[in-house]
Amino acid sequence: MFIQPASSLKGSILIPGDKSISHRSIMFGALAEGCTEVTHFLQGADCLSTIACFQKLGIAIENTPECIRIHGKGLYGLRPPGCSLDVGNSGTTARLISGILAGQPFATTLTGDASIQKRPMGRIIAPLREMGADIKSLHENDCAPLCINSSKLKGIHYHSPVASAQVKSCLLLAGMYADGETSITEPVLSRNHTELMLAAFGANIKSSNVTASIQPRPHLTGQKIDVPGDISSAAYFIAAGLLVPNSELLIQNVGINPTRDGMLRAAKAMHANITPCNTRVISGEPVCDLLVKSSSLDGTEIGGSLIPALIDELPVIAVMAAYANGTTIIKDAAELKVKESNRIDTIVNNLTAMGADAVATDDGMIIHGGKPLHAAQIHTHQDHRIAMSFAVAALCAEGGTEILDADCACISYPAFYRDINSLRVV
Numbered sequence: 001m002f003i004q005p006a007s008s009l010k011g012s013i014l015i016p017g018d019k020s021i022s023h024r025s026i027m028f029g030a031l032a033e034g035c036t037e038v039t040h041f042l043q044g045a046d047c048l049s050t051i052a053c054f055q056k057l058g059i060a061i062e063n064t065p066e067c068i069r070i071h072g073k074g075l076y077g078l079r080p081p082g083c084s085l086d087v088g089n090s091g092t093t094a095r096l097i098s099g100i101l102a103g104q105p106f107a108t109t110l111t112g113d114a115s116i117q118k119r120p121m122g123r124i125i126a127p128l129r130e131m132g133a134d135i136k137s138l139h140e141n142d143c144a145p146l147c148i149n150s151s152k153l154k155g156i157h158y159h160s161p162v163a164s165a166q167v168k169s170c171l172l173l174a175g176m177y178a179d180g181e182t183s184i185t186e187p188v189l190s191r192n193h194t195e196l197m198l199a200a201f202g203a204n205i206k207s208s209n210v211t212a213s214i215q216p217r218p219h220l221t222g223q224k225i226d227v228p229g230d231i232s233s234a235a236y237f238i239a240a241g242l243l244v245p246n247s248e249l250l251i252q253n254v255g256i257n258p259t260r261d262g263m264l265r266a267a268k269a270m271h272a273n274i275t276p277c278n279t280r281v282i283s284g285e286p287v288c289d290l291l292v293k294s295s296s297l298d299g300t301e302i303g304g305s306l307i308p309a310l311i312d313e314l315p316v317i318a319v320m321a322a323y324a325n326g327t328t329i330i331k332d333a334a335e336l337k338v339k340e341s342n343r344i345d346t347i348v349n350n351l352t353a354m355g356a357d358a359v360a361t362d363d364g365m366i367i368h369g370g371k372p373l374h375a376a377q378i379h380t381h382q383d384h385r386i387a388m389s390f391a392v393a394a395l396c397a398e399g400g401t402e403i404l405d406a407d408c409a410c411i412s413y414p415a416f417y418r419d420i421n422s423l424r425v426v
């Protein structure tokens with residue numbers, strides 16, 4: 001895919017459904033009694049992997065143009081899949097479904113693509129074992145494939161060393177099958193979609209500060225869910241609107257849950273011109289439209305408790321930093337190394353290839369912004385967020401930038417290139 005620079009972006013864009021919320025709507029719908037109807041479901045490859053896994057577990061799921069209909073069978077309604085479950089590229093599917101599978105009266109094997117087979121699963125294996133789960137990494141390297149056998153679970157209180165919504169959600173889901181309460185305390189609050197949505201389905205789940213707890217054996221009931229737009233997808237349009245000169249974009253239907261809105265806070269610190277409007281609540285989640293105008297950005301420091309609230313947006317924030325005046329320091333973000341690619345390396349190497357002054361650190365990067373960027377060949381390492389972030393970088397660079405394996409954008413945003421091109425002023 002070659003991306004040419006843009007002289008101006010204008011118009012409005014409706015952001016596709018949130019990936020985290022879409023995954024959860026399928027999983028919780030499958031474990032609820034009765035039908036769950038989901039509108040604005042994200043039809044990205046990751047969420048389709050979740051659908052496929054639950055279909056193999058015996059759940060009827062209709063994917064129609066209007067909505068997704070999940071015919072839930074209750075907490076104990078899943079059936080042995082008869083083959084291994086393939087989560088594709090999806091870490092969320094792998095980690096959340098493991099919590100559910102740990103509580104089933106049958107054995108499963110779970111695998112995924114080359115990237116998934118390198119991502120750390122020790123972070124769920126250790127606490128699940130503490131709960132009594134029989135789970136092991138097939139190659140004993142703490143990665144998938146995972147073999148999960150039936151066993152009796154007990155509630156624990158777990159102090160997680162990482163702020164990870166996938167770890168938290170995995171344990172809360174396993175906790176539904178345990179004897180006694182299960183709770184988890186994180187170093188910093190991670191996204192709380194599981195807590196909000198499971199409560200709406202009828203679970204007895206509580207959260208206070210950085211601790212969430214769940215009581216076992218809830219009676220979950222099918223829901224109607226309208227999925228808010230994904231701020232992680234909106235992030236590319238926010239950055240593009242800010243960076244491309246003479247631009248004005250109305251970015252509609254953006255989920256602004258406070259555990260996810262860190263990019264807006266970082267952009268504000270960089271002196272971005274972003275006006276939220278039409279704030280409302282959709283399916284228990286805050287949503288707004290964002291009016292974004294071209295801005296002269298300044299560098300900033302991003303770290304601490306802000307990191308989990310913008311972890312997936314750091315690739316495109318790094319692109320903003322490369323075009324900003326002054327220095328941006330990103331720290332406390334070692335989690336970037338264990339995403340779909342080692343994002344510290346993929347960001348810094350690709351920014352450097354485009355002529356930026358960027359240096360990797362142990363837990364982030366330092367970017368001295370303001371140097372003009374030029375076209376380069378972008379190595380995405382099949383990481384969707386790297387492909388889309390560097391497509392944005394290309395809009396303001398000199399020459400035509402080549403994005404290798406650009407199709408990986410379909411993991412979270414199948415229509416990304418069409419949507420961004422639709423905003424070009426010609």
Ligand code: S3P
Pocket residue numbers: 019020021092163164165166167169190191311312335
């Ligand atoms: C997600 C949690 C985050 C995020 C991922 C989606 C989720 O991962 O990066 O894209 O839906 O729970 P971690 O839990 O590993 O931080």
